Amino acid sequence: MKMRKQLYSGFALLMLGLNSAQAAYTLNMTKGVTEISRDVYDLHMLILWICVFIGIAVFGTMFYSIFHHRKSKGHKAAQFHENTTVEIVWTIIPSLILIGMAIPATKALVELDDVQEAEMSIKVTGWQWKWEYEYLDNGIRFFSTLDAASNAARQVGSGIDPNSVPNYLLNVDHPLVVPINTKIRFLFTAADVIHSWWVPALGWKKDTNPGFINESWTYVERPGVYRGQCAELCGKDHGFMPIVVIAMEKEEYAQWVAEKQADIAAEAGAAEKEWTAEELMAEGKAVYDSNCSSCHMPDGSGMPGTFPAITDSSVVTGEMDAQIDLMMKGKGMMPAFGSMLGAVDFAAVATYIRNDLGNSVGDSIQPKVIQSLQAEVASDEEDEE
């Protein structure tokens, strides 16, 4: 009796879940916004229906038998245990169905494999835990990380309701912008571990392997914002490196490129000017939150055994040159931030960690100095190559 009550209450809970779910959930794959994604969707539906059809036939037979051929109904067991004809038939028919499936599948695969005649190329690099996009045709390059609102809400015990954050975990600070009706070739690689770049609306995902380059392509037909996520387990924050692709009309895209290039020029200019400690500190906090906090923790306490703390760190509170050198070149799991951050951001965050998060060394460094150091490191690397 008690068991039965529990069962009923379980079902009641389930019904509640289902009712509240009506608005948001989807049950099926997206049709997407490219020819490939529609091909994949059609293929998916074709095979799904084949499975449903076979399932009805097999389970129908089985349940007919379960219902009628039971001892309690006085059914006497037949004693047959072989039938060559039947066995040949149920080997051949599935084989034919498989051939029927293989043909459209092969077609779709061959089409997806053809990266020829692309009009532009974007190199995607996976990092722990962000994406780097480099437009090979116009030199625009930037990092794309989880947006600040999601990042604050997703900390354990943050107390922020994810439902109050727009596009929770599916939003980034700098989205990838592409033109529609353009064949775009993507080149994929990774800086540390394997990641996988996946935007369901484009119809595929591709792994990014460190030291190797993978290719794929897309041709987006409709302007819009398309969201996705990293699909290959890449460590602690694997669930927190989303992808946002904004597809726009070609003219709009050209405008975006011009603005982005102007921004880059402005940044270079900003590095030339003299920065006050206060300005650097203000800028540094934002840089820290989006680049450093996932490992060294938002409060600088790190993770014992894996990621060292910033607070009271001997490197951060010691000679500034050693700290800058470590940040510039990286160490172990820490990437070389010299090539990832602009001079202003680099100087700002270097100053910030010395004077906040429980540290108070009191000094600061100018973006101009960082700029020349970055040039030095770059030329060293070229020499080594």
Next chain:
Amino acid sequence: MSSVVAEHDDHHDHGPEKGILRWIFTTNHKDIGTLYLFFALAMFFVGGTMALIIRSELFEPGMQFVEPQFFNSMTTMHALVMVFGAVMPAFVGLANWMIPLMIGAPDMALPRMNNMSFWMLVAGVLLLASTLFMEGGAPASGWTLYPPLVLQTGDALPFAIFSVHMLGISSIMGAINVIVTVFNMRAPGMTLMKMPLFVWTWLITAFLLIAIMPVFAGAVTMLLTDRFFETSFFDAAGGGDPVLYQHIFWFFGHPEVYVMILPTFGVASTIIPVFARKPLFGYTSMVYATSAIAFLSFIVWAHHMFTVGMPIAGELYFMYATMLIAVPTGVKVFNWTATMWKGAMTFETPMLFSIAFVVLFTMGGFTGLMMSVAPSDFQYHDTYFIVAHFHYTLVPASVFILMAAGYFWLPKWTGNMYNERIGRLHFWLSAISVNILFFPQHFLGLAGMPRRIPDYAVQFADWNMISSIGAFIYGFSQLIFVWIVFDTIKGGSGKATDEVWEDARKHSLEWTLPSPTPYHTFEKPPEKIPTEHF
């Protein structure tokens, strides 16, 4: 010679030694089988607890209980414990108990090695579990241990690798034992094509194990040297390739999943005919289909890697080869259905679990077929769709059949009938909740939720909550099985007959023995071999 035999006969009636030493030093196949089964049951709950930690965190969007790194350790350890600590040992336990009884042999061929392989397993699993308490935490790179990520593991890495070595050695020893026993210890008249299918499927499984465990050991050893001895097998900077590891891993990993499903097929093929009161349909084609599946398992590995960036020729080959698996697997499902057809079925708990297995395993087979299609797999890969797929082929398949086997043979092992009412309650709770648990995960995957993430976008919230509710109902219902086991040992609902199930004697040799089975059986080979298949 005859005097030696006579002298030996004097000792035949003695039972097992008393106390704990019986279990530590035992070389008796029944004792070792029992040890394996209890160990597997305990690990099933350890792995299950980890699953419930995962499902608790995923109950709602937002991070409530655990840090992401620990979450990743949980997904990794849940898989490793369930695969190497629960499902595989449970089947080894069944093999130990049942293979000698089914082929009319007095024991396994290599009893001391049998003892060693069990204790090596315990040591291996304990070592693996100890990594949870090490600096940097347990491995958190997924059970596949892909580099370069796995090389970022803290102190746990060498311990986890050594544990894999021990588990591998244990499995290989178990497999050798099965092969030697089956080839050398069959009773006169028990030809290969008269063996019960459980013995057949285990024989094939044993060959798979011997072929693949060294490959896995090799792969993890390369990880070890990459991390500690400056090699670069999997590091592009030193001329290596991280994808090479995936090829080696899945050359092991794909047959490995069949290691867990082939004995499952064997038990189902043993149980269904008994309760349909009919011979198994297509015995010979079952043997060939199992062999075909085993062969195909070696040549399809890269379907786990469709998105890794293979040349198109590779993608096409692995797609076609994978689709082929549907044919022999289909034959098996059709044969089970035909075995039920026109039978005189009754629905005791073992039969209920077996029928649920056929239905739900087939659903896992359907999603498997969907994923064999490479272009569609570009969408399915590494999402909850595949989580749903392999859990359907493992939980309501392998685990259900292990439960079925428990209910089926407990009366023979203990001499007591289990409580049928509580057994059926266990079945219905499991069968319903397992679908609440895993079916919504298909929707999540298709809607775009990647696997192995500790937190998710809010549009995935509803199905995750339903799935978590199912997980808790399923997890706690399994405690009923523990109650059943102890209750049956203590007396259950009365003495079982020797045959236990109606006409079971016609199907297999173990039902010709007394219940409970004496400590030593078939010291003299059986005179008559059941010929139900012919």
